[in-house]
Amino acid sequence: MFRTLRGIPLLSCLLGSIGCHGQPPAPPPIQKGDYSAIIRYLQTRIPPEMARENVAGLSIALVNGQELIWARGFGIADKAKGLPVTPNTAFRAGAISKLFTATAALQLVEQQRLGLDAPIQQTLREFYVRSRFHSDQADADRAITLRRLLSHQSGLPSEHLRDLRNSFAMSQMPMRVSGVWLSSPPGSQVAYSNLGYALVGAAVERSTGKDFETQLQNGLLKPLQMNQSSFIGTGAQAGFRALGYEDGTLSPDAQVRDLAAAGLWTSPKDLSHYVQMLFARGLYKDSRVLGNASIEQMFTQQNTGNALDFDCQMGLGWFLAPCGDEPVGPGVRTYQHSGGGDDFAAQVTVLPDQQLAVIIMANDSNAEDMVVSLSTDALRLMLQAQTGHAVCADDCQAPSHGLKLRQVPAAVDRKRLAGFYATAWGVFRIKDGDQRLSGELAGYDFELLRDDDGWLRAQKKVLGFWLKDLGELGRVQLDVVTVQGRQMLTARSHGQRIAVGERIDPPPLPLAWADTIGTYQVLNTHEPDAPLSGISVRLEEGFLVIRGQLYDEPLTDYILLPVDNAHAVLAGIGYGLGHTVSRQINGLSASGYSFKRTQSPHKPLSF
Template structure:
């Protein structure tokens, strides 16, 4: 119920309108060995983009093999105190923390203290799960393995919100969350989970005999010379840590309970040591820290059998495809990870075959919009300086604010999930075939009006109209006035079919001027039937990704209908709580549950009753599938109990 806490790569800024206030300087043509031109270009480009996106501070490192090509800080670590970012300044790393956690787990696997395919319960005896996907309790516990937790396939909730912003010991977490309900059947789809990685941190502590920070310092951080990196504390350790900023204003520096999931403070220079260790097959300065076999396993796709993951490949800790972000070059292998919050962004992207890497960290969530196009652009320049073979340097080029996919067309890529028999709809198969037969698409990828776009036919509109559960809230698609409209996260837009049969979103101001919808206006959209699920998909940079799932209304039990009202969280003892209320409402035959913060609605989700005592947040993916439990005059979700403070008059007796 709180997707902002996750720092996901899957279309994380899909609804952002990036704006366009002028043309950035064109990237230079780089001769082999000419790293100086790359650095000169970035010294001009980065400050300009920081001002454009209101990013106070940023740090970057470029790696080629065992060489740190460049590390540099820009802007302010603390604007009020005038403290500038240097290459030694530490930033919140967010989900990048999980790369270090996964490596520490693999070290313990090599030592025989953990087993990849063993249940987590073998290490954390007090931990158990509840499951609506298993008949047998033991089978449910056995399905939650270390490997599945590392690859985000264990079916765990994205978060356990209660006390998530308090410095409680990781070792206490397994007992506190025991009995948590699984969101998905383990091993069937990827759904990033901070809770899963927090539990892995507890397993590291239990199997090593040391607390998490001490173990990571001993096994990784100190051997790698990562002197400014740590999993404890906040930004108070100035001048070596940045202050975070949200919308240009200084943010509250909240503590992190789930250290192993999101607690790392580091900088690109320190993280470059970690990357160079991977490039050297597990050794750093002649000290072996990890075996080549373990590295190979970490970057082997773990989710190949999951059709609903579409074109997103996941390893152990690493994402092995852009998952909706821009390709550096089609067909070139990539390891990457990103993490975002309201007041930070961190991103690492690696080309393993050429041993090139870019690491960018900033102290504002708006840094995501800066780093997302910048990182692949830098990697392409590094390829040129590295002496990449002719033809390997082509790829998306930046023209203004629109990302253009060179050489891509509207067809389905070879090896896509659409070539698989899991796509079981005859209508979809014919639609996909027609698109495959037509080469070319909207080459500029823009959301400018096209004379070839058309209103979907009546039968098409009727087929598409409905409610779809997504990580960003409920997507409502409605057939109105013989046109098709969508609404997601407060943004309303029209859906049209393009010349290749894909849906495209567009919006006009006063019915006359085309409004820039950002990435939403540039991606190709459609609804596809996959293994009995009607999945709302987005095709971006040639990759097909699941955005949401069609949810049909079902009869609602009276006892759940009686839960309509507003609820206040019974967590007054917890500072900086991510939620302080929820509301439950009835809309078009659905129960809607909305998360509240300071009386402001954050996101709305569909609440689907399972039995008289339990309901789930409908859909699959991060923040979806959470179990909501009825209580006396209230509900419980993700560790929070909520007490009803308002009941509609028609339910009062």
């Protein structure tokens, strides 16, 4: 909740700049078995692409079954010292950490120390939740299982922002967040949750009697000979580590509290050992690390039947479909996980049927788009080397940006679509006016037209001329569909439909919540690098709109929906949405923070 827009995959190209950067050079024809041609191409492609994107350092590993085909570092790990990136350089893995947390938890399920479908409260007895979806609160506690935590279906909030950069023991987390309100009904949808994985980490510690780093080293990292890998909150203790940069400028070495969700330092070369273990059905160098049945569970879709997830398939830890990203090829099964934040970017992508994998890590936030495209292109070339046939023809090409067949939606269509939509990127406003349909998101405005397939497409004029490229926003096809009685704004990208937002109608506004309009500052926090310094609440076209503030930087707008006189929620479904905001005597509370009012309207509102 209250997030900035940088680092969000969908729309990130638009919100970073109008249009995207140039295309990489076309790869050469690859003969069957000729992986050396792939390596030569990547060695030629990567350095100029890093220079163009101002990326300091990058490391890559290519895996074919039990063979590490290639591991190579490019650029600089530490500019001040002039240290180059090598295959052994450790990067922040970010959310890729969750794959190891899920694996460690499944090891403990095999040892009968944890139950996959047992309430997590059996292990973390002090932890409980509050729910507006259950009449019996004990039922809500029982609904939070390890399986749902690992597949992001627990219904827990995405984050607990208070003390996000502190280093208190992981074992304290269950007590600190006990009493948290659920954001969605457990088991009903995938809603990505770092908080959920922090609790899994606490359960790993509680069930083994060891701290998380010790358990992961002994149970997973050392057996996999991942010698440059560790779960630590900063990079100070990590040898061979890369420093993080933002657009070429050195970033602080931020403390990570939720180690189980995002605390891993590792290299693509080390990660290749983990991938080889998965390909070998749990064996690494003839030693059993994980049971075959656990791997089957990890790669089995867990969200079957969740209509609101559309085409996004979730396993235990792994995403089992591109979820709107460009697929490697038609009918090619792809499992992946990315990691970003703290000015690092990473992705691990595996093709389970062909036993191919590409792992890329970089130490600059600018590298996010580059890492994604490079991973996809490298896997296509590896498939070609394996089979002797090119993966893609016309079905892998980017959608056309032509305007010839696009039309302004009819009046009745514009009226149906106009409204406020709650999305993870903020409030998406669609307006009907001047015989056109316009959209606005995060300060960017554009026109919405119907394409020849009947989908909405975003376009923008500058000085009277159409721009053919609005980044990801211009590429996806949009429309509104009704699912389970909810009007969902969806996007179709590369043949996959994903949820973007939910249409929200103006609710009745209780006087108690109308009185919350004003600005607020965080109380009693001295945490370093706090993610939030204040919030504001305003009235816009019948909606309460809440916005986070990080000192001089305004964060994202959300629609605030009152539930009763004491509680409201951030409208919509998905990352950061559904979180509960509570009224207090002289302020508000949310995500562990208390906020004191600093300013209110001069005149009280009357209704």
